Amino acid sequence: MALGKNYDGQDCSLASALEVIGERWTLLVVRDAMYGVRRFGDFQAHLDIPKAVLSQRLSALVAAGVLERRRYQDAPPRDEYVLTPVGRGLWIPVLSLGAWGERHLAANGPRRLYHHVSCGTRLDDVSFCAACGRGVPIEEIEVRPGPGLRDDTRQDQVSLALRKPHRLLTPLLTK
Amino acid sequence: MALGKNYDGQDCSLASALEVIGERWTLLVVRDAMYGVRRFGDFQAHLDIPKAVLSQRLSALVAAGVLERRRYQDAPPRDEYVLTPVGRGLWIPVLSLGAWGERHLAANGPRRLYHHVSCGTRLDDVSFCAACGRGVPIEEIEVRPGPGLRDDTRQDQVSLALRKPHRLLTPLLTK
DNA sequence: TACCACGGTTCGGTGAATGAACTAACATGG
């Protein structure tokens, strides 16, 4: 919890949002889900997060309605975590925050570029497609590696898969 | 620090951004600065944050180049904290995250509305003015109380001042 | 039957957040 329980007084929607996604690791979990990560082990490998913390975060996000836990095989029983429409609504905050980090904190230019799949145009910081003249929802976007992306770190399967052009939300194949 | 020091491996601009603004309270401090809060005591009264934490957060934001510490009187020596251009660049993330919280977590409709000062038009979730056909920077925006704003909580001077229409970034008068 | 993969939970140690008390510099009122 980002602000303790006794929080009613703040009367601020940003604070309410931070109650849900303001904890350490939480927004990175959401971003990974946007990239197509769905399985416990993949989140863990990519984020290098303690399992206990990941477990708590996934449960909290499910409870908040950001993720949905879904059985995808029965023997052995395995669940995957996928973004709900509420969770997909975090696309603009995630994108714009990443763009801010890129602009002010990155050295070698953007690490990832986002393109509108239907026309190929690169999107701006708020997911606007200049060619189509409209904001593009997360379902219509492809990530591509940018000039700032390094390939000498993070050799796990998830990171490798994410270095190829990839449509957002489509499940990652790590096998 | 949101992710520990040994963080180089993440190779992700969102994670870099969270290193700066991902800690508990930090983004709320930035938002208050956008509303025109500048003085230590005003941040503290409005956020109800332990002084030690506020002190640490302000120093960290100054070190990160998000805030600037500026002497505004000499006897007694008093400093104020104001957003730098880098800090003002966080406007869209702050706005869109608040809008997400409003839409998915608020009960009585929006608590605050943002209007373009030059034409009076209400802005959307990414600070776009439909009348002018362009994104509006934080310098040209006025906050107004919305239907979801409650006036029965938070009776401190800062909260009271923020319940009136107010141009963003202009210093708050709590006296 | 032994071993392995996956998805967790449990546990002890460490560091950060918390609230209360204290400090320091200066102003103001009597």
Place this chain on the structure above:
DNA sequence: CCATGTTAGTTCATTCACCGAACCGTGGTA
């Protein structure tokens, strides 16, 4: 000249969250 108040912190003991390592349970696979 002294007492009190204001502002902006710091210090400190307690509580809480994060961390990494070890362990557990279910169900394949050799």
